[in-house]
Amino acid sequence: MRIIAGDWRGRTLASVGKGDPGAHLRPTTDRVRESLFSTLSGGRFDDPLTDAVVLDLFAGTGALGLEALSRGAATATFVDDGRIALRLLRDNIAALNAGPRARTIARDARRLPPNDGPPATLVFLDPPYGKSLGAAALAAAERGGWIVPDALIVWEENAEQPAPDGYARLDARKYGDTTVTFLRRT
Numbered sequence: 001m002r003i004i005a006g007d008w009r010g011r012t013l014a015s016v017g018k019g020d021p022g023a024h025l026r027p028t029t030d031r032v033r034e035s036l037f038s039t040l041s042g043g044r045f046d047d048p049l050t051d052a053v054v055l056d057l058f059a060g061t062g063a064l065g066l067e068a069l070s071r072g073a074a075t076a077t078f079v080d081d082g083r084i085a086l087r088l089l090r091d092n093i094a095a096l097n098a099g100p101r102a103r104t105i106a107r108d109a110r111r112l113p114p115n116d117g118p119p120a121t122l123v124f125l126d127p128p129y130g131k132s133l134g135a136a137a138l139a140a141a142e143r144g145g146w147i148v149p150d151a152l153i154v155w156e157e158n159a160e161q162p163a164p165d166g167y168a169r170l171d172a173r174k175y176g177d178t179t180v181t182f183l184r185r186t
Helices: 030-041 063-070 083-095 134-143
Strands: 053-057 075-080 102-106 120-125 147-157 167-175 178-185
Touching: 030 063, 030 147, 030 167, 030 178, 053 063, 053 134, 063 075, 063 083, 063 102, 063 120, 075 083, 083 102, 120 134, 134 147
Parallel strands: 053 075, 053 120, 075 102, 120 147
Antiparallel strands: 147 178, 167 178
16 A cells, blocks of 8 residues: 555555454555545545545544645544554554644544544545444544534445435445445535
8 A cells, every 4th residue: 555646655554465354454445545536636526635634534544544644634633443453553654754743543433532623624434344333433523523514524335325414425436346425514
């Protein structure tokens, strides 16, 4: 895995190989990240990356949030409770020297503490596939004040996700067995 574009373009990230099913670690491939970020940068959603406050739920290795930082996001908060994921995430943050712009929360994304910083304008939601955890994590982020009213949500799953109450579905893209659904909080 590597950073696709931006300040850290080409930099290698810690690898989990094909993933760790026991830890629900399933890395987003470079191809999917490249397509996803091309969609984000393509003008359809204005410019969601420059100076964004990013919340990366079920962050795993942090590849999505770190890609956003490389492309101009101001800060990123990474949330994961997996021991292996947190180690890889911290290694990646250190390797990119992203520490001043990155915050890690070692917690289940469905049980977020109240937010004590600026709320996110861009949210990456990449829960373990087929476990119905995404909507609960999104609701927890809302309750905790983690998301601005018009935040863009990028939800990666194995099927297109319906828009939860309070969200509008903007688009969905299929990349192999991965579907990325774009939502906007209304």
